[in-house]
Amino acid sequence: xxxxxxxxxxxxxxxxxxxxxxxxxxxxxxxxxxxxxxxxxxxxxxxxxxxxxxxxxxxxxxxxxxxxxxxxxxxxxxxxxxxxxxxxxxxxxxxxxxxxxxxxxxxxxxxxxxxxxxxxxxxxxxxxxxxxxxxxxxxxxxxxxxxxxxxxxxxxxxxxxxxxxxxxxxxxxxxxxxxxxxxxxxxxxxxxxxxxxxxxxxxxxxxxxxxxxxxxxxxxxxxxxxxxxxxxxxxxxxxxxxxxxxxxxxxxxxxxxxxxxxxxxxxxxxxxxxxxxxxxxxxxxxxxxxxxxxxxxxxxxxxxxxxxxxxxxxxxxxxxxxxxx
Amino acid sequence: xxxxxxxxxxxxxxxxxxxxxxxxxxxxxxxxxxxxxxxxxxxxxxxxxxxxxxxxxxxxxxxxxxxxxxxxxxxxxxxxxxxxxxxxxxxxxxxxxxxxxxxxxxxxxxxxxxxxxxxxxxxxxxxxxxxxxxxxxxxxxxxxxxxxxxxxxxxxxxxxxxxxxxxxxxxxxxxxxxxxxxxxxxxxxxxxxxxxxxxxxxxxxxxxxxxxxxxxxxxxxxxxxxxxxxxxxxxxxxxxxxxx
Numbered sequence: 001x002x003x004x005x006x007x008x009x010x011x012x013x014x015x016x017x018x019x020x021x022x023x024x025x026x027x028x029x030x031x032x033x034x035x036x037x038x039x040x041x042x043x044x045x046x047x048x049x050x051x052x053x054x055x056x057x058x059x060x061x062x063x064x065x066x067x068x069x070x071x072x073x074x075x076x077x078x079x080x081x082x083x084x085x086x087x088x089x090x091x092x093x094x095x096x097x098x099x100x101x102x103x104x105x106x107x108x109x110x111x112x113x114x115x116x117x118x119x120x121x122x123x124x125x126x127x128x129x130x131x132x133x134x135x136x137x138x139x140x141x142x143x144x145x146x147x148x149x150x151x152x153x154x155x156x157x158x159x160x161x162x163x164x165x166x167x168x169x170x171x172x173x174x175x176x177x178x179x180x181x182x183x184x185x186x187x188x189x190x191x192x193x194x195x196x197x198x199x200x201x202x203x204x205x206x207x208x209x210x211x212x213x214x215x216x217x218x219x220x221x222x223x224x225x226x227x228x229x230x231x232x233x234x235x236x237x238x239x240x241x242x243x244x245x246x247x248x249x250x251x252x253x254x255x256x257x258x259x260x261x262x263x264x265x266x267x268x269x270x271x272x273x274x275x276x277x278x279x280x281x282x283x284x285x286x287x288x289x290x291x292x293x294x295x296x297x298x299x300x301x302x303x304x305x306x307x308x309x310x311x312x313x314x315x316x317x318x319x320x321x322x323x324x325x
Numbered sequence: 326x327x328x329x330x331x332x333x334x335x336x337x338x339x340x341x342x343x344x345x346x347x348x349x350x351x352x353x354x355x356x357x358x359x360x361x362x363x364x365x366x367x368x369x370x371x372x373x374x375x376x377x378x379x380x381x382x383x384x385x386x387x388x389x390x391x392x393x394x395x396x397x398x399x400x401x402x403x404x405x406x407x408x409x410x411x412x413x414x415x416x417x418x419x420x421x422x423x424x425x426x427x428x429x430x431x432x433x434x435x436x437x438x439x440x441x442x443x444x445x446x447x448x449x450x451x452x453x454x455x456x457x458x459x460x461x462x463x464x465x466x467x468x469x470x471x472x473x474x475x476x477x478x479x480x481x482x483x484x485x486x487x488x489x490x491x492x493x494x495x496x497x498x499x500x501x502x503x504x505x506x507x508x509x510x511x512x513x514x515x516x517x518x519x520x521x522x523x524x525x526x527x528x529x530x531x532x533x534x535x536x537x538x539x540x541x542x543x544x545x546x547x548x549x550x551x552x553x554x555x556x557x558x559x560x561x562x563x564x565x566x567x568x569x
Contacts, residue, residue: 021567058416060568084418094409111417 009036009072011158011189012057017066019052026052028213029066034191039184041204042193043301049213050193051091054162057191058088071158084112087151091162091193093144097136101146104135108150120153126175140167152179159183161192165199177203197298201225209301216304221297228295229272234282235289238265244281246314250274253312256319264288269314270295385506387470388530391439392502395478398432400494403485411489411568422560425486429556432478440471465535472548473530477502479555487562489569526551 012034019027027049034040042050055061056068059079068075070082096104105120124131129145138146144167151159159180165173180190180203194200200207201221208218229252234245238259246254246269255268271278275292282290402425405411414424444467451458481498485491505525512528529547 055568060412060415062567080418080420083416086416088412088416090409090412090416092409094413096410096413108417111414111419113418 010034010069011036011071012040012191013067013069014053015067015069017053017056017068018064019049019056019061020064025213027056030210030213030215032208032215032218034189036189037184037187038205039180039190039192039203041200041207042191042210043195043197043200043207044210045305046195048210050210051162052213053210054160054191054193057160058083058086085157087154087156087159089147089151089159089161089164091166093147095135095143095146098134100132100134101129101138102131104146105131105150105153109154112154115154117153119155120149123149123152123179126179127172141169141172144168145172148176148179152183155183155186155188157188159188159190159192161190163194164192165194165196173199197301198296201297207297209304211305224297224300225294227272228300229270230275231268231291231293231295232271232278233266233268233289233291234285234287235260235264235266236285236287238263240265240285242267244284245269245278248277248281250277251314253316254314254318258320387443388473388527389502391436391470391474392477392498394439395432395436395474396481396495396498398435399428399478399481399498400485400491402428402482403489403491403494406485406489406569407491415568421564425482425559425563426556429479429482429559432482433475436471436475436478440467443467459539462535462539465540469530469535469541469544469548472545472552473526476526476548476552476555479552479559483555483558483562486559487566489566 010033012032014030014032017027017030018025030049030053042053044050052061056063057070057075059076059082062076071085073082075082099107101124102117105117105124109115109117109120121131124145127145127148129142129149133142135143135146144165148164148168151161151164165176168176177199184190190203192200192204204221206218206220207224209216236242236245242257242265245251245267246257248271250271250273251269252272253270255270257265257267259265402411411424415421444463447463447467448460451463477498480501481494484497485494488494505527509525509527509531512525526548529544535541535544
């Protein structure tokens with residue numbers, strides 16, 4: 001767990017938040033702070049409690065016990081104030097379908113105190129969203145774009161985004177990432193929950209993992225990348241001293257050792273720590289191909305979710321069949 | 326518009342029935358129980374203006390038609406919550422009670438407009454066929470019917486506000502409407518059930534036959550108080566609970 005520096009203001013504070021629905025414990029003793037200006041990612045399996053925690057922020061749900069403060073205010077007592085300074089994108093977005101997108105945004109703008117629609121229209125244009133069309137006639141992706149626009153358009157201090165890019169194609173996701181970066185540059189804080197770990201990796205500063213209602217870890221993305229380890233795939237001539245490679249001290253898991261048509265053998269393994277020894281050994285072999293890439297956030301977290309699997313011996317599951325290259 | 330048309334047609338037909346002696350004679354032969362079931366002694370006198378209007382419109386048809394509209398509008402709140410639209414609205418700086426009160430006000434306006442149309446239709450067509458009913462009586466009848474409808478509509482609103490669902494809201498209000506009607510009608514027939522009629526809103530709406538007797542302040546109060554109570558309950562339920 002990462003300790004937060006005492007000088008940072010906290011835009012969101014969960015203090016031992018517990019939420020029960022009847023006998024079901026949705027969130028258990030959640031302690032979490034989100035600092036001003038950061039992008040915080042909330043990840044976890046379905047039903048882990050992410051959406052529940054988010055809905056408490058907006059006073060849709062009331063805590064069973066514990067406290068929640070947003071922008072320094074009580075989430076329940078001062079909800080009106082909080083909601084006037086927040087932009088929210090819910091997980092299963094529902095929109096009024098009988099009006100066109102422009103009218104919908106206009107109505108929302110009025111509810112929020114008439115900030116004006118210039119920024120909203122500009123965002124819609126960047127997302128390639130036609131505001132003149134009736135909401136009911138739009139595809140899921142386009143409706144999601146409306147959701148994104150309405151969350152960002154009044155330049156709120158805090159953005160609460162639940163699965164914001166679901167249904168969006170890769171190009172649009174890129175625009176979304178730019179929008180997040182710009183919002184942060186202008187001083188906003190972003191709290192988002194997502195299944196798409198590659199995106200969380202790209203956008204977030206810190207990531208918290210929640211499983212079965214409990215917060216399991218909080219990490220800085222930068223630290224995770226540094227300590228993540230690497231996938232290594234090396235192609236060497238058949239008969240080479242492969243043992244020297246796979247018995248290196250940093251090797252955590254050997255995936256496969258397979259002979260290929262061209263008289264070579266392909267070795268794939270994971271390695272943590274210093275790569276210097278690896279480079280020295282590779283230098284002694286006649287390497288025809290080499291791929292070294294970082295382990296993904298997804299793999300890291302799957303390890304955390306399945307610690308027994310991750311702790312197995314490196315040789316536990318070595319494949320020896322079909323050559324990939 | 327359909328309601329107005331229906332009212333207009335019903336009233337227009339009255340002259341053919343009014344004073345028709347054979348019609349009156351035929352009705353005399355109906356079993357008493359049946360007559361009482363459908364509106365008591367005065368209610369089944371199809372040959373008088375008040376009796377006719379009562380039977381054709383006010384004792385059942387108009388309340389039902391208007392209730393469909395009012396209950397539907399109230400249950401929409403539940404439907405919107407089921408769909409997730411309440412999240413969209415309440416993520417903005419709006420108090421929960423505003424949502425409920427705006428809905429209640431909207432229902433009141435709809436019922437008021439429909440009632441005004443009905444009243445106008447009755448007035449116009451009635452004048453054309455020489456209906457000869459005091460306007461005050463028609464106004465009183467329309468007003469009590471409106472209150473009856475709003476009472477059940479606000480009951481639906483309270484259930485929608487408390488449950489977050491459309492189905493239970495419609496069911497509760499519809500059952501209340503039906504049970505109330507049946508109890509009120511049966512109470513006229515079955516001696517030991519007589520007191521039960523005081524528990525039904527229908528009694529207060531039609532029991533004093535406003536078409537015949539004009540305004541009855543007790544009826545107005547007996548309908549308005551529960552109606553307002555349901556609105557208050559709606560606000561309370563909606564403010565307190567977790568949104569689904």
